[in-house]
Every structure is written in structure tokens, then in C-alpha cells.
Amino acid sequence: MSLKKKLLLPVFLWAFGFGALQAATPETLVIISNGEKIGILTGVTDGQRVEVDYYVDDNGRGPKHHESILLGEGDIPVSWSVAGTSLMGANVSESYNWQGGVATWSSQADEGRLKLEAPKLYVVNDGSSWALGVYARALLKTKERRLAVLPGGELSLTRIRDMELGEGKAETRVTVYRLAGIDLTAAYIMLDEKERLFASFSPDSVLIREGYEAEADKLLLLGSELSAELAEERQKALAYNFDVPVRIRNVHVFDPESGKLGPLSTVVVMRHRITAVIPVGEDAPGPEDQVIIDGEGGTLVPGLHDMHSHTSRSSGLYYLAAGVTSVRDQGNNNAFLLDLLRRLEAGESAGPRITYNGFLEGRSPYSASHGIIAETIEEAIEAVSWYADRGYWQIKIYNSMNPDWVATIARAAKKRGMGLTGHVPAFGTPDRTIIDGYEDIAHINQLMLGWLLEPGEDTRTPLRLRAMARGAYLDLDTPKVHKTIDLMKERNIALDTTAVILERLMLSRAGTVADGDKPYLDHMPIGYQRYRKRTFVPLKSAQDDEEYQKGFQKILETIKLLHDNNIRLLPGTDDGTGFTVLRELELYTMAGLSPAESLRSATIGCAEYLGTDADLGTIERGKLADFFLIPGDPTKDISEIRKARMVMRGGTIYFPSEIYDALSITPFSTKPAITVPGLAE
Incomplete structure (x- = not known):
């Protein structure tokens, strides 16, 4: 029996047991990542009742569950249940009901009971992408396309554009919407003329109606364009650049080499670089033609690194708000990443500096679905050349790579001036990867x-x-x-x-x-x-x-x-929020490193490894202005790094409080006092 038939079987069995659904037509959507089908979503609607089956297998991981939904007035669900397994295989059992003026819900995250005269839209915790269509149709029935939701928060729907997909008789007119308020990033979705979910998409993956898989590349491009437009709008609103010196007064400078704070000082920046670090007693009176920022006795910390990032368009602002100004991208959609690098260099998008690695996977039933998948050693060597030609720093090997090929790939990478990192290939060992040529293990x-x-x-x-x-x-x-550590x-x-x-x-x-x-x-x-x-x-x-x-x-x-x-x-995170970098350093201190040692690893330590320490890693005259301002002393309490008030990335100023406001997140700090020539704030 084919995978698709296996996935649809629960739907048809359900229909057989409830005769009303026997004539219903399933709506099937497929999930595509890096040109590979990694999942399927099928829903059967009979009047107000919907049965949904969801199956994802991406690199051995993915949710697999069944949902039952009963819709009420205004297409607001009055009942919604989810049963199955989540991303890593944990059991899922979620339910929501509104009956007799009372809403009750229970999920992995929470449970609640609330008296409501009419049902409110419930945001399901472990649901599938089918929920996006449910939310959108409910929002379309409101005047302002906004709804307060359970268990909290608000969703909004913004119409972006109309377009056609498919050819001939298959041509379908769709409307693109941005659905915001659920997660860290807004979702882009398409509804057809009957307001049924046709697709959802991002710059690196697509959920699309079965039969229209050939349109996936078009949606990937559209996802990249729309997210780029939003990123450019935010960059214009949130980034501050000045053509005069920026004088940051009343700050202590953290030196990761000594592990100590310097005396109260003034740090001067002109465009991209630091031009002076001056003890307060030696600082001249404030020139009227300079931008003045009062650090109020706080600490300037060199910009942090995340050495295991999978960069997205939205991750840039999250990283900057957390004081992370450099990342090593450990594998991505190659077309997306190269376009993002261009936009970062042009100042169109906000984000940290990116050292980028080429993702190289072997072919197996468990293959990851991005980067380049090699079926032969010859294809693997070709991939090394492809990455080298485009300036990638290292090759990152993944789980399904043949361990017998690693030494050959390492020699090819070294010949082209690149290093080798990654997972330990299945059925290999860390010791063998080290001997075969890895420079670091992920x-x-x-x-x-x-x-x-x-x-x-x-x-x-x-x-x-x-x-x-x-x-x-x-x-x-x-x-x-001991053997591994000695190696x-x-x-x-x-x-x-x-x-x-x-x-x-x-x-x-x-x-x-x-x-x-x-x-x-x-x-x-x-x-x-x-x-x-x-x-x-x-x-x-x-x-x-x-x-x-x-x-x-x-x-x-x-x-x-x-x-x-x-x-x-x-320090790496395999995440993109910035918050996890801060937690990684807290974990280092929990392991027994001092706060100063932890900060050294994330600043000059990473810069040394990447070969960028001539420009980054410490706050000194002549270096690039990558640092962030916090109110307290991180050498006494590492958690002080969670309170960034200002961040500089190459002299461009960002205020985390403004970033978080733009991202619908409650800020964690206030911005410092800033005086601009001709304009006081």
C-alpha cells in the first residue's frame, strides 16, 4: 500500500463509520521542502464537521495526528480535538469545547475553563496547518479582520494580493494573506475563491494543494519576496545610522581577554568602526555635532555569536535584540541564504553577520530536506566545489552521509580552502570523524x-x-x-x-x-x-x-x-530567537564556567575560531562597532545579558525595546537617553 493511501485510510474509515461523509471529497495538501515531499495533510468536511489527518516525516521527525473539528456560527469551532504524536514522538491529546456558555480546553501546555456567552476562536496548540484555514475564514467574517482568541492574544489577517496558479482547466484564482499573532513570525497563506486553504508558504517550505506541486518553486520565491519586503520595512523603521560620531558615555567595557570590566569610559564610533575608548576623566566636553548616548553606568559587551544558526528572514531582528551580532549558519536553503546575504550587505535587512556553511547530506529514507543531497561520492565532491565557488566557509555533513566518504570530502574541502564540520554520520563514530578530517563537531x-x-x-x-x-x-x-578527548x-x-x-x-x-x-x-x-x-x-x-x-x-x-x-x-543553539544564545551561556555557568569564561567563549573565542578576531570579539579602537549595552555587570550575574538596551552592529544602532514592539513582544528594557544634533530625545 502506498504512503498516501496509508495516510488517507483513517479518513475513509471514519467516513465509512459515519455515512454522511461517504460522499465527501477529501481536500489534500502536500508539504514540500527543498524539492522533497515530506508530509501530507488531508481534511474531509461534511457540513460543519471536519476530520483531518496530518503526517510529516522530515529527517525522521515530524507530527503525526488526527483532528476532529466541529464548526459553529461564523465558522468558529465549538469543538476541536487532536490525538497522535508531536515532533519528536511524544503523545498528543488536546481538546477544546464550547457548550452551554462555557469554554473548556486541555492541551500539553495548559487547561482552562471560561464562561462565554458565545464561542471565541481557539488557537490549537498541537494542530496542523489546517488550522490556518480555520482561523482565516473566521477572521474574514469580521469587519476589521481581527479577533481576540483563546486562551489569549489576538489574531489579525491582512490581504496581500490576488493571483492565479495552475494552467488551463486547473487554473485557480487565489488570494494571499498574512496571518499574524500566533507565533514569532506571521504565516503567509493562500485561500481559493471558496475561501478554502490552498497553500501556506515560507522562503524554505510549502504546503500546497495536491496536484499543484509544480507551483511550489513559485511560492518559495513569493515567500522570499514577501518576507524580504517586510524585513526591508522594519529595517527602515528600526535601524539608526549617523554620519557623525556617536559618543556612548558612562559605560564600563567588558574585556573578554581579562574577564573584567574597565573603568567608566566613553566609547566613540564613527560609522562602522570604534575610534576611541576614553576613560571618563579624560573625555572632552560633548561636541554639539555628535550623537550622545548616556549608558548610565551600564556595561558594553562585545557582540555575541551563535555558532549553530539556521538563519531565517525573521531571525535577524531577534538575534540583534539579544545582542547577537554574528552567527555561523550551519545549513540552509541555498538560494534563500545567498539572497539574504546580498540583502544584508546592501543594508536592506537587519541581522547579524553570517559565516555560512554548506549543508551536505547523503541519500537515505531519512535524508534531511535542504542543502545538497549527494547519492554518490562524485556528487558529494561536486557539491563541495559548488559551495566553494560561492564562498561558503565550511562543509557541514549530516546524518545520512556515508561515513566512508568523509575523508575524501574532507580532502576536497581542504583543497578548496574550506573546513569540515557536522553531525557524526550514522553508523560512524566521533573518533572516526575527527581522524577523517572534522574541525569541529556539531x-x-x-x-x-x-x-x-x-x-x-x-x-x-x-x-x-x-x-x-x-x-x-x-x-x-x-x-x-578519555580517548575521544585526547583526540x-x-x-x-x-x-x-x-x-x-x-x-x-x-x-x-x-x-x-x-x-x-x-x-x-x-x-x-x-x-x-x-x-x-x-x-x-x-x-x-x-x-x-x-x-x-x-x-x-x-x-x-x-x-x-x-x-x-x-x-x-x-556556543550554538540550532534556533533563531536570540533568547537561546543567552540561555546557552547560562548553561555554561551552570556547568561550572565563570560568567567571564562563558562570555569569552561567545565573543573573542568564536571570533578567533572564525578568523575574524582582527575586527571582532573585543571593544577596541579600530575594530568594527559590534556590541550591546546592558544595565548591570555580567561578570557577577550572567543573566544580566538578557537586558540589552541598545545594540550596535557595524555602527548601526538598534534599540531592543523598539524591535520587540514591532514584533508584538513585550519589551524587557528601556532604551537609553540619546541626543541627536538638532533633535533631543
Whole structure:
């Protein structure tokens, strides 16, 4: 039986059991990423009742569940249930009902009960993309296309344009909308003339009605264009550039080399570069032709790095607001990334500096769906050349790559002036990847799995994350651990840690806010808040819970062990919010590093590794003006870095409070006093 038939079978069985649906026609949409079909979404509507099946398999991960929806007046659901599994295989059981003037809901994130004379639109927590069509149709029935929603927040719908897709008899007129208020980024969707969901799309993936898959590339381009237009609007509104010196007074400068704060000083910036760092007693009276910013005794910290980013159009502002001014992109949609780089260089988009790596995957049933997938060693070598010609810094290898090809790929990359990083290919070992030519390993779990897995276990599946529970019983003082660390020391191998993403997965518990999310989550849109309050790993017993807890503590112990052995730690997140970079550094301190050591790793340490330390990593005369202002002393409390008041990226000024306002996030700080020639603020 084909995959598609298997996926549709639950729908037809449901229809068989409820005769009214036997004549109903399924609406089927397919999910496409990097030209690969990775999922399917099927809905059957019978009057006011809808049955939905959702299946995604992307690199061994993806939600798989069934939804039942009952629509009431104004196409507002009065009942909605979801049952199945989520991204990493955890069980999902969600329900919402409005009956007799009372709304009740229960999900992984929360539960509630509220008296309501009429039903309100409910934002489902573990739903599929079918929900986008439900929300849009409800919003279209309102005058202002805005609705307050349960359990909180507000959704809005903005009409963008009309267009036609398909050819001949298949040509369909659609309307493009921007749906905002659910998550960190707005969703772009298409409705047909009957207001049925035709597509949703971003710059790197597409959900589209079956039969129109040939239009996917057109939608990817449209997603890129629309997100670029929005990014350009925000850049114009939020970025401040001056052709006169900017004088930042009354600040202490954090020096990552010494780990200390300097005396109260003035830092002067002219366009892109720092022109002076002057102790307050030696600073001249304020010239009238300069921009003056009062740091009020706060601290300037060199811009942070995220060494494991998958950059998106929207991630740029989130990064900058968190003081992250440089990232290493560890694999992306190549066309999108190259276009984004051009826009960043032209000043059209806001975002950190990007060192970009080429994603190289092998072909298997578990292949990731972006970058370049090589089916032969010859294709892998061609991919290396393709990336080298376009200025990529390293090749990043992924799970399905044949481990026997790694040494050959490493030689080809080195010949073209590039390095090699990535996951440990399935059925390989960290030790072998080091010997074969890796310069750093991506993810601490990829390193530790070499000590936890049995021969033949397949890391192309979610096992590469679930097996970290075995860390509860790992002895770090064993020959196999010492052998790997000795190899890393001998060959100067770094580790891109991404401990924060493992904390999120291993310690996530339904209905609770994880420690790493507590400082910011209640500032965020309702959909994102609820998304974070869920269990991402299967927990079948109290023992499972305990093993994940202890396994994560072993990760922290491993970070300290590596640090004590002078292994370079590269803070990375596998995320794009900026908040996770800040948490990664907090985790370093929890592991036993001092706040100053943690900050060094994310500033000059990363710049040294990337070879950019002549321009970045410290705040000195002649260097690029990449830094951020916080009110307190991060050497005493690393969490002070969460309170950025101003960020400079190459002399361009951003105020996080203004960024967060634009992104519908409650700000975390106020901007400092600024005086502009001819205009006082």
C-alpha cells in the first residue's frame, strides 16, 4: 500500500463509520521542502464537521495526528480535538469545547475553563496547518479582520494580493494573506475563491494543494519576496545610522581577554568602526555635532555569536535584540541564504553577520530536506566545489552521509580552502570523524553518542536525541571518553555545543515552563508560549523522566570536562530567537564556567575560531562597532545579558525595546537617553 493511501485510510474509515461523509471529497495538501515531499495533510468536511489527518516525516521527525473539528456560527469551532504524536514522538491529546456558555480546553501546555456567552476562536496548540484555514475564514467574517482568541492574544489577517496558479482547466484564482499573532513570525497563506486553504508558504517550505506541486518553486520565491519586503520595512523603521560620531558615555567595557570590566569610559564610533575608548576623566566636553548616548553606568559587551544558526528572514531582528551580532549558519536553503546575504550587505535587512556553511547530506529514507543531497561520492565532491565557488566557509555533513566518504570530502574541502564540520554520520563514530578530517563537531549529543550507543544503532532517527537519557548512567572517567578527548586535544577539535536545544527536548514537561524559558516566555505571542509548554520526548514512566533529568546533568558535566581539557566550546543553539544564545551561556555557568569564561567563549573565542578576531570579539579602537549595552555587570550575574538596551552592529544602532514592539513582544528594557544634533530625545 502506498504512503498516501496509508495516510488517507483513517479518513475513509471514519467516513465509512459515519455515512454522511461517504460522499465527501477529501481536500489534500502536500508539504514540500527543498524539492522533497515530506508530509501530507488531508481534511474531509461534511457540513460543519471536519476530520483531518496530518503526517510529516522530515529527517525522521515530524507530527503525526488526527483532528476532529466541529464548526459553529461564523465558522468558529465549538469543538476541536487532536490525538497522535508531536515532533519528536511524544503523545498528543488536546481538546477544546464550547457548550452551554462555557469554554473548556486541555492541551500539553495548559487547561482552562471560561464562561462565554458565545464561542471565541481557539488557537490549537498541537494542530496542523489546517488550522490556518480555520482561523482565516473566521477572521474574514469580521469587519476589521481581527479577533481576540483563546486562551489569549489576538489574531489579525491582512490581504496581500490576488493571483492565479495552475494552467488551463486547473487554473485557480487565489488570494494571499498574512496571518499574524500566533507565533514569532506571521504565516503567509493562500485561500481559493471558496475561501478554502490552498497553500501556506515560507522562503524554505510549502504546503500546497495536491496536484499543484509544480507551483511550489513559485511560492518559495513569493515567500522570499514577501518576507524580504517586510524585513526591508522594519529595517527602515528600526535601524539608526549617523554620519557623525556617536559618543556612548558612562559605560564600563567588558574585556573578554581579562574577564573584567574597565573603568567608566566613553566609547566613540564613527560609522562602522570604534575610534576611541576614553576613560571618563579624560573625555572632552560633548561636541554639539555628535550623537550622545548616556549608558548610565551600564556595561558594553562585545557582540555575541551563535555558532549553530539556521538563519531565517525573521531571525535577524531577534538575534540583534539579544545582542547577537554574528552567527555561523550551519545549513540552509541555498538560494534563500545567498539572497539574504546580498540583502544584508546592501543594508536592506537587519541581522547579524553570517559565516555560512554548506549543508551536505547523503541519500537515505531519512535524508534531511535542504542543502545538497549527494547519492554518490562524485556528487558529494561536486557539491563541495559548488559551495566553494560561492564562498561558503565550511562543509557541514549530516546524518545520512556515508561515513566512508568523509575523508575524501574532507580532502576536497581542504583543497578548496574550506573546513569540515557536522553531525557524526550514522553508523560512524566521533573518533572516526575527527581522524577523517572534522574541525569541529556539531552538537554535544553527537559527541556523547559515541560513548552511549551500541554498534549498529541508527542515529538517522530520533534515537540521536532519545538516547541521551542513557547519559544518566555514563561514567566520564572511562577509556572511551578519555580517548575521544585526547583526540580532540591532539587535533585541536572544537565542539559546537547546542546544550540549550537538548535542555528543551530532554527537560520539557507538559504544562510547565522550562527554566530556560522562564525569563522571557510570558512576553511572547500566545502560540509560541503554548508551544514551549509541552513534552517533546516520550515519557512512559517515572524512570524515563529521571533518566532524562540525570542525562542532562551529564551533558553539563561533559561541558565542564571539555573546558577543563582546553577544548574550545562554540556556543550554538540550532534556533533563531536570540533568547537561546543567552540561555546557552547560562548553561555554561551552570556547568561550572565563570560568567567571564562563558562570555569569552561567545565573543573573542568564536571570533578567533572564525578568523575574524582582527575586527571582532573585543571593544577596541579600530575594530568594527559590534556590541550591546546592558544595565548591570555580567561578570557577577550572567543573566544580566538578557537586558540589552541598545545594540550596535557595524555602527548601526538598534534599540531592543523598539524591535520587540514591532514584533508584538513585550519589551524587557528601556532604551537609553540619546541626543541627536538638532533633535533631543
